[in-house]
Amino acid sequence: MEPPxxxxxxxxxxxxxxxxxxxxxxxxxxxxVLMSLEIMLNAANLALVAFSRYGNGLDGQIFVxxxxxxxxxxxxxxxxILVALYRLCGTVRVSDIATLKL
Amino acid sequence: MEAALFHLxxxxxxxxxxxxxxxxxxxxxxxxxxxTFFFMAGLFVLAHAWFLAAAQILxxxxxxxxxxxxxxxxxxxxxxxxxxxxxxxxxxxxxVGGALLAALAGVIRDGRLWRVPAGDAEGxxxxxxxxxxxxxxxxxxxxxxxxxxxxxxxxxxxRAPRRPxxxxxxx
Numbered sequence: 001m002e003p004p005x006x007x008x009x010x011x012x013x014x015x016x017x018x019x020x021x022x023x024x025x026x027x028x029x030x031x032x033v034l035m036s037l038e039i040m041l042n043a044a045n046l047a048l049v050a051f052s053r054y055g056n057g058l059d060g061q062i063f064v065x066x067x068x069x070x071x072x073x074x075x076x077x078x079x080x081i082l083v084a085l086y087r088l089c090g091t092v093r094v095s096d097i098a099t100l101k102l
Numbered sequence: 103m104e105a106a107l108f109h110l111x112x113x114x115x116x117x118x119x120x121x122x123x124x125x126x127x128x129x130x131x132x133x134x135x136x137x138t139f140f141f142m143a144g145l146f147v148l149a150h151a152w153f154l155a156a157a158q159i160l161x162x163x164x165x166x167x168x169x170x171x172x173x174x175x176x177x178x179x180x181x182x183x184x185x186x187x188x189x190x191x192x193x194x195x196x197x198v199g200g201a202l203l204a205a206l207a208g209v210i211r212d213g214r215l216w217r218v219p220a221g222d223a224e225g226x227x228x229x230x231x232x233x234x235x236x237x238x239x240x241x242x243x244x245x246x247x248x249x250x251x252x253x254x255x256x257x258x259x260x261r262a263p264r265r266p267x268x269x270x271x272x273x
Contacts, residue, residue, distance in 0.1 A: 077256060080256040
């Protein structure tokens with residue numbers, strides 16, 4: 001078998017991103033929606049790592065490092081909002097949180 | 103060997119991600135997501151991103167998922183009694199995923215991508231660190247400020263709601 005080319009990496013990354021996007025639309029539980037967001041961020045990371053491998057430089061990997069940092073901050077704040085929301089509404093199901101609905 | 107490992111890890115990553123978004127129990131989904139992150143670290147190793155593979159396991163599979171599990175435990179998220187997604191949501195998810203995949207496939211099909219040769223950049227800790235502390239020093243420092251802001255923000259958000267009898271003295 002020949003070694004994987006750049007397009008193989010990008011196909012995996014694209015499929016992973018689509019799974020994440022589908023998860024955001026599919027799930028009602030806000031926790032799992034956040035997990036799907038993480039999957040999408042990881043798909044982008046995978047594409048950046050692949051470009052770094054085939055672009056002959058480490059800058060893509062530096063970018064992934066910063067994405068991981070931002071993802072950590074994002075998860076911390078997102079989960080804090082989730083806990084605050086649970087205190088307020090007593091649920092984390094997106095279909096039950098309809099205060100802004102007309 | 104490299105190709106076989108690439109296909110194995112890609113398949114396992116995609117299967118793990120699919121299971122994450124379809125499992126009913128949030129705890130199951132979280133544990134499968136940890137597994138997915140581990141397989142993705144394997145993919146990073148195949149791309150010679152050694153430092154990122156370690157960071158992926160430490161930060162994602164370690165710190166972030168522990169945070170998720172703590173919140174699941176705090177909220178006592180029970181197994182969803184009804185089906186975890188409706189039929190409309192299922193169709194919508196398939197449509198969104200399919201449309202996105204079609205759009206991305208249109209870009210990836212470009213034949214020039216097939217012939218790009220692999221570079222010789224090695225993502226060792228030394229190489230990444232040298233780049234991070236020279237060229238990207240300012241973004242690195244800004245990232246630390248971002249983490250501090252996130253910490254302060256979380257503390258403010260999570261603080262227990264003030265009881266009505268201990269109103270601020272200035273009021």
